[in-house]
Amino acid sequence: MNKMKKWIPAMLGATMIFSVTSASVFAATPTSVTQVSTSTNAKASSNGYNISLDQNSLCSNTSLQKVLDLSKTELQKQFQAGKTLSDLAKAKGINTDEVTNALLQPQLTKLAGDHKSGKLTQDKVASIKTDLTKQLNNSLTKKVTTVTTVTTTSTTTSTTSNPAVAWAKSSDTTSTHALTNLKKSAAASVLNLSQPELDQQIKAGKSIVDIAKDQGVDKSKVIDTVVAKEKNWVTSQLNNSWNNTSGTLTTEQQQFKESGYLDKAAQLFGTSADNLQTQLKNGKTLTAIAKEKGVDSSKLTDTLHAYAKQQVTAQCDQAN
Incomplete structure (x- = not known):
């Protein structure tokens, strides 16, 4: 699904991120406001194809667990100890390409499907794959960060006349x-x-x-x-x-x-x-x-x- 979000920061003791969409009529409504920790390698992204690289996502990645022969809990302990994906691959005696391929696999499946349906050309698929692979390779030597979201409800001025806004609010805004x-x-x-x-x-x-x-x-x-x-x-x-x-x-x-x-x-x-x-x-x-x-x-x-x-x-x- 294409994203309908635009993130804007506001200082309320910490960085707050929330979704807004313009419309002509404004009303005061309860709004989810989420505090999100910063992350330098939380995602690899190309043309809307995303691979999450925060600690929660990596620990839940069954393909990564299989390649590294580590459980979710074991992965979490390693990341919390400051280990990088490259460190873990080296410790297991495997090539980092295997780690990259494990992270890339879900998007490769999606790309193949989009190519088969005519949504993407083969050249475009190759370009996106190359871009994602490059980003993943660059992330292997970085410490894995934890992205923590804490959602609170507050009353703020928001738009309600645009149906697109109502749909965006019904989705997960964090x-x-x-x-x-x-x-x-x-x-x-x-x-x-x-x-x-x-x-x-x-x-x-x-x-x-x-x-x-x-x-x-x-x-x-x-x-x-x-x-x-x-x-x-x-x-x-x-x-x-x-x-x-x-x-x-x-x-x-x-x-x-x-x-x-x-x-x-x-x-x-x-x-x-x-x-x-x-x-x-x-x-x-x-x-x-x-x-x-x-x-x-x-x-x-x-x-x-x-x-x-x-x-x-x-x-x-x-x-x-």
Whole structure:
């Protein structure tokens, strides 16, 4: 999911970070304010493909645990003792390339899927892989930092007239995790957790797959449940026009767009996402546009469902 955030600092005894989006009407509402410790190597990022490198995320990385033959607790002790990833690789007698590849693997899977679906060219995939690998290699000799988030609630002036703001507020404002509330609700039900409990573990750096393992739940059962929920939601959007009296996108329309579904449909129709949005806002539906373009509606559904499965699978396997 594309990010809808803009971070701005304010001094309140410590650095505070919060999400804001501009709109024309302002109101005083409770807002989450999160104190976040600084980190020089907390993430490797290229074109929206992110690999978290803070202590919580690394300790929860099962691929890294396997390569280094260390448990989550053992990794945590080593990092807290000041050891770097390079130090751990040397102690285990393994090449640092193995460590880099373990960290890179989830994004390689996602890149391969995006290439197969036509979202990325092979050259773009290679470029992103090279960029991420370079950043990961540079991080191996740095001490691993702990990113601590402490969320408090305060009343502040915020915008509520823009649906995009409402959607952003319904998401996890202290995390880059791409799971929407709809997906997290589906996951929580299978994991036998409340959504606040699930949110807390996600904020601690765990992926849905990590949490499933901790809860003794088959990860495929969790992923399949979330995928099914997402597919049903996507299907429900296909016969809705975006012709709203306010002229702005609703929460669901914004979510459909930001999640990449509009781009996928546009690619299938051989047009741009902007052109497609204009047609939707003029009263047409995606099903109707597919018919005009000579595209079978089942192909449209299958394409977006395949993308939904790809997205959910990657998101469930990725920690903050």
